[in-house]
Amino acid sequence: MTDATMNQEERTALRDTVRRLFADQCTESDVRRIMESDSGHDPALWRSLAELGIAGLLVAADAGGSQLSAVELELVMEEAGAALAPVPLISTAMASVLLDGELAEALAAGRTIAAVALLGALDWTGDSNVRIEGGRAQGTARFVPDAGIADIFLLASDEGVHLVERASAGITPLPTFDRTRRMADVRFDGAATRIGDGAAARRARDIGLVALAGEQTGGARRIFDITVDYARERHQFGRAIGSFQAIKHMAADLLLEAESATSAARDAARQVAEGAVGKDAAVALAAFACADAFLRCAKDGIQMHGGIAFTWDHPAHLYLRRARSGVQLFGDSNIWRDRYVAALDAMQKEMAA
Amino acid sequence: MTDADLQAEVEAWLAANWRGAPPREESFGRDPRAEWLAQVRDAGWAVPRWPRDWYGRELSAEQAKIVERAFTAAGAPGAGQDRSNLWANTALAHATDSFKRVIVPQLLAGEVGMCLLYSEPGAGSDLAAIRTRAEKVEGGWRVTGQKIWTSGAMIADYGMLIARTDWDVPKHRGISFFFLPMRQEGVEVRPLRQITDESHFNEVFITDAFVPDENLLGPLNGGWGVLQTALAYERSVMGDMARGARSGAAGAKGDHAMLELAREAGKLDDPVVRQDVAQVIAWRVLNKLNTQRAKAELAQGTSSSIMSLGKLAMSRILHEEGRLRTELLGPESLLEGPDHPRAEDANFLSLNAYFTSIGGGTDQIQRNIIGERVLGLPKEPEIDRTIPFREVRAG
Ligand SMILES: Cc1cc2nc3c(=O)[nH]c(=O)nc-3n(C[C@H](O)[C@H](O)[C@H](O)COP(=O)(O)OP(=O)(O)OC[C@H]3O[C@@H](n4cnc5c(N)ncnc54)[C@H](O)[C@@H]3O)c2cc1C
Numbered sequence: 001m002t003d004a005t006m007n008q009e010e011r012t013a014l015r016d017t018v019r020r021l022f023a024d025q026c027t028e029s030d031v032r033r034i035m036e037s038d039s040g041h042d043p044a045l046w047r048s049l050a051e052l053g054i055a056g057l058l059v060a061a062d063a064g065g066s067q068l069s070a071v072e073l074e075l076v077m078e079e080a081g082a083a084l085a086p087v088p089l090i091s092t093a094m095a096s097v098l099l100d101g102e103l104a105e106a107l108a109a110g111r112t113i114a115a116v117a118l119l120g121a122l123d124w125t126g127d128s129n130v131r132i133e134g135g136r137a138q139g140t141a142r143f144v145p146d147a148g149i150a151d152i153f154l155l156a157s158d159e160g161v162h163l164v165e166r167a168s169a170g171i172t173p174l175p176t177f178d179r180t181r182r183m184a185d186v187r188f189d190g191a192a193t194r195i196g197d198g199a200a201a202r203r204a205r206d207i208g209l210v211a212l213a214g215e216q217t218g219g220a221r222r223i224f225d226i227t228v229d230y231a232r233e234r235h236q237f238g239r240a241i242g243s244f245q246a247i248k249h250m251a252a253d254l255l256l257e258a259e260s261a262t263s264a265a266r267d268a269a270r271q272v273a274e275g276a277v278g279k280d281a282a283v284a285l286a287a288f289a290c291a292d293a294f295l296r297c298a299k300d301g302i303q304m305h306g307g308i309a310f311t312w313d314h315p316a317h318l319y320l321r322r323a324r325s326g327v328q329l330f331g332d333s334n335i336w337r338d339r340y341v342a343a344l345d346a347m348q349k350e351m352a353a
Numbered sequence: 354m355t356d357a358d359l360q361a362e363v364e365a366w367l368a369a370n371w372r373g374a375p376p377r378e379e380s381f382g383r384d385p386r387a388e389w390l391a392q393v394r395d396a397g398w399a400v401p402r403w404p405r406d407w408y409g410r411e412l413s414a415e416q417a418k419i420v421e422r423a424f425t426a427a428g429a430p431g432a433g434q435d436r437s438n439l440w441a442n443t444a445l446a447h448a449t450d451s452f453k454r455v456i457v458p459q460l461l462a463g464e465v466g467m468c469l470l471y472s473e474p475g476a477g478s479d480l481a482a483i484r485t486r487a488e489k490v491e492g493g494w495r496v497t498g499q500k501i502w503t504s505g506a507m508i509a510d511y512g513m514l515i516a517r518t519d520w521d522v523p524k525h526r527g528i529s530f531f532f533l534p535m536r537q538e539g540v541e542v543r544p545l546r547q548i549t550d551e552s553h554f555n556e557v558f559i560t561d562a563f564v565p566d567e568n569l570l571g572p573l574n575g576g577w578g579v580l581q582t583a584l585a586y587e588r589s590v591m592g593d594m595a596r597g598a599r600s601g602a603a604g605a606k607g608d609h610a611m612l613e614l615a616r617e618a619g620k621l622d623d624p625v626v627r628q629d630v631a632q633v634i635a636w637r638v639l640n641k642l643n644t645q646r647a648k649a650e651l652a653q654g655t656s657s658s659i660m661s662l663g664k665l666a667m668s669r670i671l672h673e674e675g676r677l678r679t680e681l682l683g684p685e686s687l688l689e690g691p692d693h694p695r696a697e698d699a700n701f702l703s704l705n706a707y708f709t710s711i712g713g714g715t716d717q718i719q720r721n722i723i724g725e726r727v728l729g730l731p732k733e734p735e736i737d738r739t740i741p742f743r744e745v746r747a748g
Contacts, residue, residue, distance in 0.1 A: 252665065252721075255727065260640075262646070263646050334628060
């Protein structure tokens, strides 16, 4: 890989820049506005991210990208996850691994949005039935994130990666429970150009997992912070509810979850960036540890708030929806726990040999 | 000095000096590796973050890690004591100069056995409720009282003691911290039989035992502050590592031990077992990643909330590993004795997990501490916090 990584100071600066952008243009009311819009997408917000080099974070410098690594991607995703940003960052990061030349340039500039459909063994839903033969793609890919706003589609499986234009795709938007993460079923019947092999497809999937782990970590941390702030301020029986051990001990346990998610996501990002031998295990670990941590922080967060968090206007349910949708993107935690064991097993056998 | 120079120096020193040392099987008493540890100390590798006057090199945290890594790579013990040696760190921070000169070098070489004289029958989680008293006499203090659960007291030369020196102030403000010489007439140690059938912890009956003035750590009646330093080291060590299987026992070790055990048991293809194995390994690996990140963040000067989580995380890891080992073994876990080493392991580890979840402050107390000190949540009301200790109800 040719990716450069930043030093600690540059990373902090990157994080601050992204945080400021979201604080400006992606407040909770922005999220709600975008969530309630037809497309679920805010072109102005996406343009701002492109101008900052975030859309092209992983794109090569000669294609106008920032040419950074999974480590910086993870960091940016923590901020995006905290803000619940409804932006096609995961799809774009995955596509960056698969595209080059003019298409990569358009991606980095924010002119082109690419949706990635994982197929075959990479499609964990088992519901997609796209066949690619003689330069044509035929069949339906299910639950494709960002498909509604995509200009091109990348079909990625262990057999290879193919590009299909929007013109040959029939898009049926899905009524997603998490309105900040739009998906569609996509029916293909038209030309498919081969642009990569199965290894590229798997790399893209790993990048998607790292991005998602970062998003979940950021989400877990933010809903946790919101909850602890509330526990300090809300009084019952003449004292702050955070002084009750039933609440305090839940908070301590959630802190452990949030910290563990942070460690898992960052370790997976580092190992993917370095192409380390332990990367499959690290990615699998992050996949279930971050998903589970976010879900638990979001769920317990509502319980610790009481009735106020059962209202639509409180942000807690937005985090819970996000936590629930992330779990279904690349395979649920049971699948990734199973693959974690497989990856460790393979590593041990390799070392023994 | 550049990182590369430092690394070259420590590696060269190890190559020239490290010839192996006897294993340390008990964590109490005089260290069988004392001779080697003294060498490490004198070369400045034991506590490289410390001042030069005190066996250190005043290295940054990052450079100190280079030293620790070189020792780990060589399999040599003795480095990193500026993080892990609870006794020496407490003494360096709080002992009188004259006592420090004597005790610190001995502690760094493991030449003296140590124990913690904190808990009493009436003061466990609520340590500030201790009733052991120290009374001023010519040249020192006379101590009387009873301590309990004192690990390693049988073979200890000193005990880090908290005792009450003022009864007319609220409970946290009348406590002092001493290094009590254990080998004297007024100190009687009676072993207790533990649930593991070992006898590491003891009752300690103290009757008019003498402790010299210079063995007072920190200010008179300022022992609660010293205790916080000592407890923080103890807890961070407990979160970092825990005693493994009984010495000499068979069986897999390390982060991925559960994987090997499942394979040995022929259960690695059972989907339910795989879920369980993955989660239990994950907890251990995540704790390790957390600890690494905490150390890196501390080195960069960012405050790290993770340090206090390690011990709580380790409790869950040990209890869950004990459970999983037992499940993988099945009915074999009904047995014990040297002919059944895997059962010995599973059963011992299942019981000994409480060492971490009770000792050094229970899991519940750790959650209080994390909630209050890390997250800034208010304390529970404490009715005895502000009244003179004399008036506090006991029982
Ligand atoms: C293996 C082992 C080795 C030990 N070694 C030493 C040693 O070397 N030196 C030494 O001084 N001590 C030692 N201890 C003692 C240990 O520190 C105490 O057992 C521990 O702090 C708990 O105190 P306790 O046993 O009196 O229980 P208690 O304090 O009576 O607690 C009983 C129960 O009440 C809960 N509880 C108490 N207060 C609160 C609260 N405020 N909030 C919520 N829950 C609460 C506890 O969590 C526990 O579940 C050792 C203990 C063990 C198990």
